[in-house]
Amino acid sequence: xxxxxxxQENTLLYIVFCILSLVLIACSILIIIEASNxxxxxxxIQNSASVEQTTQNTGKIDLPPQPTPNPIIAKPxxxxxxxxxxxxxxxxxxxSGLAPVLLTxxxxxxxxxxxxxxxxxxxxxxxxxxxxxGFKATLFLANRFIxxxxxxxxxxxxxxxxxxxxxxxxxxxxSGVTYATQKxxxxxxxxxxxxxxxxxxxxxxxxxGSYDKTTQKAAYDCGMKAIIMWAAKANGGxxxxxxxxxxxxxxxxxxxxRNEFEADFNSFVxxxxxxxxxxxxxxxxx
Ligand SMILES: [Zn+2]
Numbered sequence: 269x270x271x272x273x274x275x276q277e278n279t280l281l282y283i284v285f286c287i288l289s290l291v292l293i294a295c296s297i298l299i300i301i302e303a304s305n306x307x308x309x310x311x312x313i314q315n316s317a318s319v320e321q322t323t324q325n326t327g328k329i330d331l332p333p334q335p336t337p338n339p340i341i342a343k344p345x346x347x348x349x350x351x352x353x354x355x356x357x358x359x360x361x362x363x364s365g366l367a368p369v370l371l372t373x374x375x376x377x378x379x380x381x382x383x384x385x386x387x388x389x390x391x392x393x394x395x396x397x398x399x400x401x402g403f404k405a406t407l408f409l410a411n412r413f414i415x416x417x418x419x420x421x422x423x424x425x426x427x428x429x430x431x432x433x434x435x436x437x438x439x440x441x442x443s444g445v446t447y448a449t450q451k452x453x454x455x456x457x458x459x460x461x462x463x464x465x466x467x468x469x470x471x472x473x474x475x476x477g478s479y480d481k482t483t484q485k486a487a488y489d490c491g492m493k494a495i496i497m498w499a500a501k502a503n504g505g506x507x508x509x510x511x512x513x514x515x516x517x518x519x520x521x522x523x524x525x526r527n528e529f530e531a532d533f534n535s536f537v538x539x540x541x542x543x544x545x546x547x548x549x550x551x552x553x554x
Pocket of ligand 1: 410
């Protein structure tokens with residue numbers, strides 16, 4: 269009998285123990301939920317305090333960063349010069365097997381030509397300045413400078429204002445180099461331009477202006493109609509002339525896609541205005 273009461277007592281103790289354990293677990297869960305709610309509330313308060321502070325300091329609420337707007341370019345003031353009714357120069361028939369070398373186009377018409385080289389610096393500013401000026405230009409690109417972003421130059425092809433021409437693969441100085449290497453430099457870049465931009469080039473500008481008879485032969489064999497040098501350059505924010513101190517009709521001008529593009533371009537615009545010339549495309553004349 270005594271044993272029976274003992275076993276009843278144990279069962280009761282066991283039930284009490286279970287109930288107490290359940291109550292303990294429930295309490296713990298409630299405490300955890302409460303604590304996390306408090307933390308969330310304090311964060312919200314902190315955030316609204318910082319918004320308030322920003323509002324007090326600047327009168328504005330902090331917004332997520334907005335995309336930077338396009339750079340604002342002062343539109344170049346180009347003096348209008350009427351387009352001549354026709355060109356007055358044609359490249360003579362080539363019987364020598366050597367591409368002719370041109371520093372100027374022999375013309376009496378009030379025109380000048382712009383070639384922009386290399387392609388190293390690809391800025392939105394350069395694109396806008398060219399577009400706003402309405403000038404035509406020939407882009408002499410070298411493979412080594414443009415393979416990081418060849419698409420940049422596709423935007424220049426959209427409105428026929430520019431053409432892409434040949435400035436070699438690696439931009440090596442060609443004078444004194446073997447025919448095989450020169451041919452590889454010139455033909456290789458012609459192939460690349462045709463593949464990338466859809467049209468094979470016909471004009472070649474030698475890197476650094478360095479060329480010899482072998483260059484003329486290699487250029488001719490690669491289908492280049494002429495080697496294009498320059499009579500003046502826009503460089504370091506000013507014009508450098510090989511002769512005299514102003515642009516003359518038919519001059520070919522050299523520029524580069526560089527960080528100083530804006531300063532160089534503005535000095536070119538000034539020189540064109542001062543000489544009452546019109547900027548035309550080499551390809552329309554050659
Ligand atoms: Zn170059």
